[in-house]
Amino acid sequence: MATNIQHLDTAVDELRDLLGDRLSTSESVRTHHATGEETYHSPSPPDAVVFPASTEEVLAIVKICAAHGVPMIPFGAGTSLEGNVIALHGGVTIDLSQMNDVVQVNPEDLDATVQAGVTRKQLNTYLRDTGLFFPVDPGADASLGGMAATRASGTNAVRYGTMRENILGLTVVTADGHIVKTGGRARKSSAGYDLTRLYVGSEGTLGIITEVTLRLYGIPEAVSAAVCAFPSLEDAVNSVILIIQSGIPVARIELLDDVQMDATNRYSGMDYAVANTLFFEFHGTDASVAEQVGQVRDIVADFGGGDFQYAVSAEDRSKLWQARHDVFYSTLALRPGSLGWPTDVCVPISRLAECLLTTKEDIQEAGLIAPIVGHVGDGNFHVQFLVEPGTDEIDRAREVNGRMIARALDMGGTCTGEHGIGIGKLAYLEAEHGAGVDVMRQLKRALDPANLMNPGKVVSIS
Amino acid sequence: MATNIQHLDTAVDELRDLLGDRLSTSESVRTHHATGEETYHSPSPPDAVVFPASTEEVLAIVKICAAHGVPMIPFGAGTSLEGNVIALHGGVTIDLSQMNDVVQVNPEDLDATVQAGVTRKQLNTYLRDTGLFFPVDPGADASLGGMAATRASGTNAVRYGTMRENILGLTVVTADGHIVKTGGRARKSSAGYDLTRLYVGSEGTLGIITEVTLRLYGIPEAVSAAVCAFPSLEDAVNSVILIIQSGIPVARIELLDDVQMDATNRYSGMDYAVANTLFFEFHGTDASVAEQVGQVRDIVADFGGGDFQYAVSAEDRSKLWQARHDVFYSTLALRPGSLGWPTDVCVPISRLAECLLTTKEDIQEAGLIAPIVGHVGDGNFHVQFLVEPGTDEIDRAREVNGRMIARALDMGGTCTGEHGIGIGKLAYLEAEHGAGVDVMRQLKRALDPANLMNPGKVVSIS
Numbered sequence: 001m002a003t004n005i006q007h008l009d010t011a012v013d014e015l016r017d018l019l020g021d022r023l024s025t026s027e028s029v030r031t032h033h034a035t036g037e038e039t040y041h042s043p044s045p046p047d048a049v050v051f052p053a054s055t056e057e058v059l060a061i062v063k064i065c066a067a068h069g070v071p072m073i074p075f076g077a078g079t080s081l082e083g084n085v086i087a088l089h090g091g092v093t094i095d096l097s098q099m100n101d102v103v104q105v106n107p108e109d110l111d112a113t114v115q116a117g118v119t120r121k122q123l124n125t126y127l128r129d130t131g132l133f134f135p136v137d138p139g140a141d142a143s144l145g146g147m148a149a150t151r152a153s154g155t156n157a158v159r160y161g162t163m164r165e166n167i168l169g170l171t172v173v174t175a176d177g178h179i180v181k182t183g184g185r186a187r188k189s190s191a192g193y194d195l196t197r198l199y200v201g202s203e204g205t206l207g208i209i210t211e212v213t214l215r216l217y218g219i220p221e222a223v224s225a226a227v228c229a230f231p232s233l234e235d236a237v238n239s240v241i242l243i244i245q246s247g248i249p250v251a252r253i254e255l256l257d258d259v260q261m262d263a264t265n266r267y268s269g270m271d272y273a274v275a276n277t278l279f280f281e282f283h284g285t286d287a288s289v290a291e292q293v294g295q296v297r298d299i300v301a302d303f304g305g306g307d308f309q310y311a312v313s314a315e316d317r318s319k320l321w322q323a324r325h326d327v328f329y330s331t332l333a334l335r336p337g338s339l340g341w342p343t344d345v346c347v348p349i350s351r352l353a354e355c356l357l358t359t360k361e362d363i364q365e366a367g368l369i370a371p372i373v374g375h376v377g378d379g380n381f382h383v384q385f386l387v388e389p390g391t392d393e394i395d396r397a398r399e400v401n402g403r404m405i406a407r408a409l410d411m412g413g414t415c416t417g418e419h420g421i422g423i424g425k426l427a428y429l430e431a432e433h434g435a436g437v438d439v440m441r442q443l444k445r446a447l448d449p450a451n452l453m454n455p456g457k458v459v460s461i462s
Numbered sequence: 463m464a465t466n467i468q469h470l471d472t473a474v475d476e477l478r479d480l481l482g483d484r485l486s487t488s489e490s491v492r493t494h495h496a497t498g499e500e501t502y503h504s505p506s507p508p509d510a511v512v513f514p515a516s517t518e519e520v521l522a523i524v525k526i527c528a529a530h531g532v533p534m535i536p537f538g539a540g541t542s543l544e545g546n547v548i549a550l551h552g553g554v555t556i557d558l559s560q561m562n563d564v565v566q567v568n569p570e571d572l573d574a575t576v577q578a579g580v581t582r583k584q585l586n587t588y589l590r591d592t593g594l595f596f597p598v599d600p601g602a603d604a605s606l607g608g609m610a611a612t613r614a615s616g617t618n619a620v621r622y623g624t625m626r627e628n629i630l631g632l633t634v635v636t637a638d639g640h641i642v643k644t645g646g647r648a649r650k651s652s653a654g655y656d657l658t659r660l661y662v663g664s665e666g667t668l669g670i671i672t673e674v675t676l677r678l679y680g681i682p683e684a685v686s687a688a689v690c691a692f693p694s695l696e697d698a699v700n701s702v703i704l705i706i707q708s709g710i711p712v713a714r715i716e717l718l719d720d721v722q723m724d725a726t727n728r729y730s731g732m733d734y735a736v737a738n739t740l741f742f743e744f745h746g747t748d749a750s751v752a753e754q755v756g757q758v759r760d761i762v763a764d765f766g767g768g769d770f771q772y773a774v775s776a777e778d779r780s781k782l783w784q785a786r787h788d789v790f791y792s793t794l795a796l797r798p799g800s801l802g803w804p805t806d807v808c809v810p811i812s813r814l815a816e817c818l819l820t821t822k823e824d825i826q827e828a829g830l831i832a833p834i835v836g837h838v839g840d841g842n843f844h845v846q847f848l849v850e851p852g853t854d855e856i857d858r859a860r861e862v863n864g865r866m867i868a869r870a871l872d873m874g875g876t877c878t879g880e881h882g883i884g885i886g887k888l889a890y891l892e893a894e895h896g897a898g899v900d901v902m903r904q905l906k907r908a909l910d911p912a913n914l915m916n917p918g919k920v921v922s923i924s
Contacts, residue, residue, distance in 0.1 A: 108707060108812035151652040162650050164659070165627055178897045186808040187840045188624050189876035190613040190663050192883055192891050192920055193902045197626070197659030201652050218709040245570060247680040287753055346648040350570035378649045414651035421654055429654050435640045439909065440655045446908030447901065458654055 004069060008090070011068040012048050015092065018060055022051040022098070033075055033093045035086055040341040040387075041423060046073060046087035051098045055171055055179055055210040058094060062208065063177045065092055071455050074204040076146025077119060079138075081342055082422030084150060084203050088456040094208060096145055102126050103211060111168055111185055113213045116145025123214075132216040135160035135251075138418065139325040145209045150420040151201030155324065158244075158377030159251040159283065160217065162418070164200055171211035172199050175448040185213060198443070203420055204454040206447045220283035224293060225252075225317045226308040228300055229275040233257060233360065235303040236276045237353040240376045242299050244349050248292055252281035253377035254324055257360070260331065260371035267330030268323035273306070278376075279324055280308075281317070327373050331384045335369060338386040339394070343401050343424075345408035346380040346417030355411060356381060359404045366396045380417035406431070421458045429459070466531060470552070473530040474510050477554065480522055484513040484560070495537055495555045497548055502803040502849075503885060508535060508549035513560045517633055517641055517672040520556060524670065525639045527554055533917050536666040538608025539581060541600075543804055544884030546612060546665050550918040556670060558607055564588050565673060573630055573647055575675040578607025585676075594678040597622035597713075600880065601787040607671045612882040613663030617786065620706075620839030621713040621745065622679065624880070626662055633673035634661050637910040647675060660905070665882055666916040668909045682745035686755060687714075687779045688770040690762055691737040695719060695822065697765040698738045699815040702838045704761050706811050710754055714743035715839035716786055719822070722793065722833035729792030730785035735768070740838075741786055742770075743779070789835050793846045797831055800848040801856070805863050805886075807870035808842040808879030817873060818843060821866045828858045842879035868893070883920045891921070 016023045024030070025048045034043035047070075052058045065072045071091025078085060087093055099115035102123060106112065107130045114123060121141045123134050138147060138154035146152075148170065153162035160166065169183025172195075182195035199207060230236035240253055255278055256264060262274045280296060282289045297308060311320045323330075332340045347355045356372065363370045363383065374381030383404065387393035405415045405428050415428035430437050440459045444451075451461055478485045486492070487510045496505035509532075514520045527534045533553030540547060549555055561577035564585060568574065569592045576585060583603045585596050600609060600616035608614075610632065615624035622628065631645025634657075644657035661669060692698040702715055717740055718726060724736045742758060744751045759770060773782045785792075794802045809817045818834065825832045825845065836843030845866065849855035867877045867890050877890035892899050902921045906913075913923055 106810065106812065108703070109810040110707065111810070151650075151656070153650055153652075157650060161627070164650070164656065165623070174897075174901065178900065180898045180901055181896070182898055184871070184876055184894070185810040185874035186842075186870075186876040186879065187811070188613075188615055188619060188626070188808055188842065188879050190615075190880050190882045191876045191878050191887065191894050192663070192899070193668075193905055194613070194626065194656075194659045194663055195895075195898055195901055197656045198905075201654070201656055206655075218707075220709075241570070245572065245680075247682075285753060288750055291747060291749055346650055348568065348571040348573070348647045349649070350568065380648075380650065408648075409646070412647035414646055414648040414653050416653050417648065417650050418652050420652045425653065432646070432653050433657075434643065435636075436642045436644055436657055437654070438640065439636065439642055439657055442908045443655055443660075443905065446904045 007068040008047055008070055011064050011070045011092070014064045015048065015050055015061060018064070019050055019052070019057070024049045033085070033087065033095065035083070040339050041083035041086055044086050044088050046093035047090045049093045049095050051095050053098050055173065058173045058208055058210050059177060059179055061094060062173050062175070066175065066177060066450065066452060069450065069452065071452050072208070073454050074149065074208045076117060076143030077141060079140035079142045080146065080150055080422065081419045082424035084420055084422035084457060086423065088423065096143065096210070099210065105130060106185070107132060109185060110216045111213060112216055113211055114144050116210050116212060117143050119143050120147065127216065131219055133219050134214055134216055136163055136166055144212050144214065148200050148209050148212050149203050151418070153375065153418045155252045155254055155375060157375060158253055159249055164197060166215045167196055167200055167212060168215060169213040170196055170199050170209050172207040172209055174207045175450070175453050183213065201420065203422065203457050205444060205458045206453060222286045222289040223281065223283055223317065224289050225279065225281045225311040225320050227272060227277060227279055227320065228308055229273040229277045229306045231304045233276040234353050234357060235305065236278050237356055237376060239278065239300045239303045239305060241349050241352060243296055244377055246295065248295050250280060250292060250296065250377060251283040252279065254279040255374040255376040255381065257372040260327060260373050263330040263334040263371055264323050264327065267333045268326055270323055279320065328384065331371050331386060335386045338388055341385040341387060341397060342382050344380060344382045344417050344419050345404055345413055345415060346378060347408050347411045347413030349379045351411040351413070352376060352379050355407055358407060359383065362400050362403055366400050368393060368397055368400060378417065379413065423457060426460070469530040470509055470532055473526055473532045473554070476526045477510065477512055477523060480526070481512055481514070486511045495547070495549065495557065497545070502801050503545035503548060506548045506550050508555035509552045511555045511557050513557050515560050517635065520635045520670055520672050521639060521641055523556060524635050524637070528637065528639060528912065528914060531912065531914065533914050534670070535916050536611065536670045538579060538605030539603060541602035541604045542608065542612055542884065543881045544886035546882055546884035546919060548885065550885065558605065558672070561672065567592060568647070569594060571647060572678045573675060574678055575673055576606055578672050578674060579605050581605050582609065589678065593681055595681050596676055596678055598625055598628055606674050606676065610662050610671050610674050611665050613880065615837065615880040617714045617716055617837060619837060620715055621711055626659060628677045629658055629662055630675040630677060632658055632661055632671050634669040634671055636669045637912070637915050645675065663882065665884065665920050667906060667920045668915060684748045684751040685743065685745055685779065686751050687741065687743045687773040687782050689734060689739060689741055689782065690770055691735040691739045691768045693766045695738045695819060696815050697767065698740055699818055699838060701740065701762045701765045701767060703811050703814060705758055706839055708757065708761070710757050712742060712754060712758065712839060713745040714741065716741040717836040717838040717843065718789070719834040722789060722835050725792040725796040725833055726785050726789065729795045730788055732785055741782065790846065793833050793848060797848045800850050803847040803849060803859060804844050806842060806844045806879050806881050807867055807875055807877060808840060809870050809873045809875030811841045813873040813875070814838060814841050817869055820869060821845065824862050824865055828862050830855060830858055830862060840879065841875065885919060888922070
């Protein structure tokens with residue numbers, strides 16, 4: 001699919017009439033939107049970038065683009081990892097970052113409605129005085145619309161769930177030019193097909209998310225974080241498995257392997273042991289947090305885990321989790337000049353140790369540097385390959401990645417726990433879903449028959 | 463849509479060749495499948511009922527019916543309430559009750575895969591020795607396939623979520639004759655469109671669910687139940703609102719109004735006060751249950767709640783919840799010869815008291831008898847109209863129901879929290895979803911273009 005140039009020019013003219021200087025065709029703006037920030041994929045810039053301020057403007061943009069056969073790529077904070085926002089076929093990138101109003105907070109119902117461009121940190125800052133927070137935390141300060149679109153999760157998902165569980169409803173502009181509200185504010189509903197969950201994770205290929213209604217939670221009375229080093233990766237992971245099987249409601253259980261801890265110490269100025277390590281966070285009442293800590297300490301002791309290094313003050317916890325969130329950058333700093341390629345899989349928890357250990361061996365045998373971090377309470381982990389451009393390392397990394405995904409699928413897992421398909425995982429969707437991909441194609445054809453909504457991502461119908 | 467008689471006869475012949483005596487055209491079997499057990503809707507029998515034993519047999523049945531243009535209605539335990547299984551246009555009812563194998567239990571991953579006909583009680587009996595249980599509990603001993611198809615929930619949903627949150631994956635036979643597995647056993651995935659959630663709640667209109675992979679939970683170390691009477695409905699509901707807002711992880715919070723308590727005392731041989739009453743259940747460690755009970759007692763005391771009557775032993779709790787689950791029957795016994803019509807709405811928790819009280823006034827002003835019970839922790843409640851056949855009570859009940867739904871929608875709620883659309887709520891789907899219903903129709907047309915999958919339910923495309 002390539003956009004007809006004459007049609008494109010007409011569309012851009014009409015969009016400029018609509019938006020004035022909130023349309024840009026400048027080289028720098030287009031380049032910024034060619035990949036997003038954190039991706040190893042080849043860039044492909046859009047022909048123009050628009051910055052709508054409302055759902056109604058998005059609707060008008062969609063109508064113009066649809067009338068002229070121009071692809072539309074929604075764009076939030078640009079922090080996606082699998083090429084989800086690359087303008088593969090040119091067209092118009094719809095940057096929602098100016099749609100950053102918190103529309104409504106209902107503290108009494110523990111929900112909030114935000115425009116798609118509001119970031120998770122912005123929302124949590126806004127909520128500070130209400131005693132509430134939004135827990136889903138993918139690390140990057142992603143936009144909530146983008147997080148919805150990729151079905152993001154992150155460190156808190158083991159207790160609070162992912163975007164899938166924490167969205168009550170969406171406002172979506174459809175390819176055929178309608179504004180659809182997919183849900184109200186009731187906690188549950190069995191009224192018709194679950195349009196909310198259909199659009200969550202659809203990566204902008206079925207419609208453009210412009211508003212999100214989210215579940216909120218009370219800030220826990222007590223929060224405590226702790227770091228614990230283990231003699232081996234296996235011991236760390238086996239501790240996690242037992243903690244999950246015991247039903248202890250830990251809020252965060254993050255694994256950083258020895259390579260990653262070395263990188264984190266250097267980059268974030270920490271002095272932890274260079275060992276396979278778990279970061280924990282406990283939420284609850286004082287009594288409940290104390291009980292959880294006791295239960296977890298008993299388990300990790302059985303697996304040779306060291307003493308807990310606690311971070312109880314908000315400042316210390318913030319420093320700890322910032323170090324965790326900075327793994328992308330700390331890893332890059334481990335090998336300056338290298339390209340960082342983060343990938344992820346998710347497996348049933350009982351297979352996690354085996355999947356991790358075999359993958360780590362494979363990385364070593366391939367002669368690659370690739371620290372491992374994981375939202376291990378969910379069975380989800382990330383390998384970040386550090387490859388030297390111009391060498392064959394990228395090819396070797398591709399092979400290791402392919403084997404890791406095949407291994408995860410063999411174990412009943414998934415080719416991506418939270419990064420999405422974008423273009424990076426296209427080849428693996430079929431292996432995972434088989435005949436289900438045909439159903440996905442039927443859905444795509446039904447809701448976007450002209451294939452203008454983020455074309456080439458998730459499923460190909462061209 | 464009416465089935466061509468010649469085509470029907472051919473299809474039945476082919477199905478008999480396939481299934482032998484697992485196909486029935488007897489009057490009694492067809493009548494049993496004309497409505498299911500608990501519905502006020504007019505019956506409409508299928509032309510034949512088939513009893514497949516495997517997904518492959520369902521596939522063969524679907525291919526035969528599709529080839530001859532014959533409607534297919536999946537049927538589990540027949541406990542749905544909104545006419546979800548009525549054979550509106552005749553055709554073949556696919557009764558999945560013989561597909562009742564527990565396929566696989568993975569205690570180490572807290573999941574199980576069952577055939578669609580396995581009931582929730584059957585699964586929990588099967589799991590007894592594993593220390594695990596499946597929490598979703600709609601009261602009736604529904605099949606897990608049916609519960610998936612209607613997005614069921616019930617008493618435990620306030621803590622454990624509904625079928626939406628507790629299904630990892632499904633096996634579905636599609637209208638075009640394929641077997642699709644919608645998910646693996648990973649706790650989360652962002653690999654493509656969420657087919658699992660698309661089929662959950664689709665009431666058999668997009669495909670036939672033949673297997674379900676479910677999340678399991680450890681049986682809590684401590685369980686305690688308690689009953690508490692209140693001076694008014696408002697006091698009871700305001701207690702619930704504060705409990706939910708405080709984030710206390712109560713496992714069950716059920717409201718029974720004074721009319722219902724009278725019915726329950728009589729039917730279940732209880733001697734509770736005839737007052738607006740809450741039934742609680744607390745799950746956790748000993749310490750956590752004690753803490754929750756203390757927190758909840760403090761809150762209810764502020765609203766004039768009476769002493770807690772505890773049920774701690776498994777036997778006492780079982781008796782208590784059986785009484786709760788029997789409300790359908792206890793209500794009917796309140797007025798022998800009357801027709802029971804249970805309906806439900808769900809609203810944001812802050813609006814629950816207002817919605818309940820106004821509805822109760824409306825019931826009284828209309829001169830109707832209609833006890834109220836509710837999964838009030840979710841903002842979900844049921845009105846069970848008791849109408850005398852042959853009078854205008856059914857019309858008055860329809861009006862009260864319509865006003866209640868309009869009220870719930872005005873409050874940001876939904877026309878059904880857990881019963882589904884079936885045919886009973888068809889008229890309200892449009893009011894709730896507006897342009898979203900067009901998207902639902904596009905999905906239905908894409909996945910079932912011949913409109914043979916439970917036609918006439920959820921959305922109409924004929």
